[in-house]
Amino acid sequence: MTNLTVPSATQAKLLDVLEIDTEVIMTNRRIREAQADLIGLDTDVDYLRLVREAEAAEDRLDDAQRECDHLESDITVARNRIARDREREEHTNEPKELSELEDEIRSLHLRIEMLENSELEALEIRDEMRAARDAIVAERDTFHQTRDAKAAELNASIAAAHDRLDALARQRAAVIAELPTEFVELYERQRERYGVGASFLQRGITSASGVQLSPSQLEEVRLADPDAVLMCPDSNAILIRTEDSGL
Numbered sequence: 001m002t003n004l005t006v007p008s009a010t011q012a013k014l015l016d017v018l019e020i021d022t023e024v025i026m027t028n029r030r031i032r033e034a035q036a037d038l039i040g041l042d043t044d045v046d047y048l049r050l051v052r053e054a055e056a057a058e059d060r061l062d063d064a065q066r067e068c069d070h071l072e073s074d075i076t077v078a079r080n081r082i083a084r085d086r087e088r089e090e091h092t093n094e095p096k097e098l099s100e101l102e103d104e105i106r107s108l109h110l111r112i113e114m115l116e117n118s119e120l121e122a123l124e125i126r127d128e129m130r131a132a133r134d135a136i137v138a139e140r141d142t143f144h145q146t147r148d149a150k151a152a153e154l155n156a157s158i159a160a161a162h163d164r165l166d167a168l169a170r171q172r173a174a175v176i177a178e179l180p181t182e183f184v185e186l187y188e189r190q191r192e193r194y195g196v197g198a199s200f201l202q203r204g205i206t207s208a209s210g211v212q213l214s215p216s217q218l219e220e221v222r223l224a225d226p227d228a229v230l231m232c233p234d235s236n237a238i239l240i241r242t243e244d245s246g247l
Helices: 008-012 014-042 045-090 095-176 181-194 215-223
Strands: 198-202 238-241
Touching: 008 014, 008 238, 014 095, 014 181, 014 198, 014 238, 045 095, 181 198, 181 238
Parallel strands: 198 238
Antiparallel strands: none
8 A cells, every 4th residue: 555545546546547548558559560560571591592692593594595695606606717718719810829718618507516615505595594684583572472461461561550559659648637746657567567557357367467355455455545655565556446347
């Protein structure tokens, strides 16, 4: 028991503050959990794996495309060389030079055939690399879309929770304004010290601790002045008595 006296009906209004403060705690917990989930999205192992695999697939495709481009360039060089040799043949009658030009042209044709075979293989590998890249990119993008949707949902939840906190703060201020200053200060002090500032006695059980008061404790509460501010023997919170207290 304290030396403080507050009308019992006024004391009961503290339950509204208790309910608000409890919801504030739960709302802040939801915000922290949602924020943790957001961070988890950025460090998701599966997503990071897909990003790395997509980058690696893109690099392999680039390498395959460069090989195709290199072979095509070599083929073009060989064909241009054949065209120049044919042009030189048209402007010479020297048997030796003509023979040398024909030998080079045959060699160039063989090189082109070899390069074209290599190019076909390279193109096949490139197409396989492209298909593999497209598959992993599609998987990554689908995962990313799902991730973005989840992030949007979490951000919306956090925003709604903050809006709720603002509304609760206004509700709390309105209720607090109706209570005696010393009574409020006691509540805030006990809440700061013990984590809960008020405990509702319902059918002999205190809400703060969930403990059934002993017969002697109940008798002491029963005999106390209804307007006297009592403290819960188990939680040290203000003990709020109503018609449901079982007294």
